[in-house]
Amino acid sequence: xxxxxxxxxxxxxxxxxxxxxxxxxxxxxxxxxxxxxxxxxxxxxxxxxxxxxxxxxxxxxxxxxxxxxxxxxxxxxxxxxxxxxxxxxxxxxxxxxxxxxxxxxxxxxxxxxxxxxxxxxxxxxxxxxxxxxxxxxxxx
Ligand code: HEC
Numbered sequence: 001x002x003x004x005x006x007x008x009x010x011x012x013x014x015x016x017x018x019x020x021x022x023x024x025x026x027x028x029x030x031x032x033x034x035x036x037x038x039x040x041x042x043x044x045x046x047x048x049x050x051x052x053x054x055x056x057x058x059x060x061x062x063x064x065x066x067x068x069x070x071x072x073x074x075x076x077x078x079x080x081x082x083x084x085x086x087x088x089x090x091x092x093x094x095x096x097x098x099x100x101x102x103x104x105x106x107x108x109x110x111x112x113x114x115x116x117x118x119x120x121x122x123x124x125x126x127x128x129x130x131x132x133x134x135x136x137x138x139x140x
Contacts, residue, residue, distance in 0.1 A: 021138045024093055025071035029083035031139050033076060037085075041130070044068050048107075049123075057119050062125070064124025068104035093137050 026034065033068040044067035051060035065071050076084045086094055110122035 003038070016138055019138065021136055022090065022093075023140050024089050024137045026088055026139050027031050027082050029080070030085040033083050034085040034139065041068060045127070052111075052116065052119060052123070055116060057111050057114050057116050060074040060119065061108040064104045064111065065108035068101065068111075068126070069108050070101050072104075073098075073101050090137070093133065096129065096136070100109045100126070100133065103129045121133065 044063055047063050047067075048060045051057075051063065076086060081087070086097065089097070103122075106125045107119065107122040111119040113119075
């Protein structure tokens with residue numbers, strides 16, 4: 001019985017299903033930049049949610065704008081081309097990246113009002129932007 005349950009769990013685990021995401025062929029240096037950025041994205045998102053949970057709505061908005069929003073765009077421009085993921089991504093993927101920055105800035109504007117309900121309402125568009133790109137693209 002236990003084994004059957006385990007098998008059922010394994011068969012429904014998406015990670016084991018065939019990976020149908022598009023491969024974005026980035027050079028190793030750009031992959032490294034992207035990976036570091038992504039780890040910081042997750043930290044930023046966690047900070048945002050933690051601040052929201054303690055009703056520090058405006059502070060959550062500031063973190064969103066500085067770390068994920070349009071303010072955070074273009075910070076790789078000074079790197080050698082090889083290490084810049086943005087311009088080497090498929091154009092649609094790059095678009096999803098820009099959508100994510102826009103979603104973070106929209107959240108930041110909602111949070112700047114100090115209204116927790118408004119800020120919460122803008123949060124799924126931000127988390128949804130992470131999910132959208134991850135669901136469609138892989139780099140390896
Ligand atoms: C434009 C596409 C895109 C968007 C938007 C995006 N990601 Fe990613 N993310 C990727 C790709 C591609 C990888 C795989 C990178 C690799 O390992 O080469 C990745 C990897 C990661 C990883 C794993 C890093 C590791 O340890 O290897 C985390 C965590 C992550 N993303 C978090 C986030 C969060 C949080 C957001 C939203 C705030 C986000 N990402 C938005 C494309 C995206």
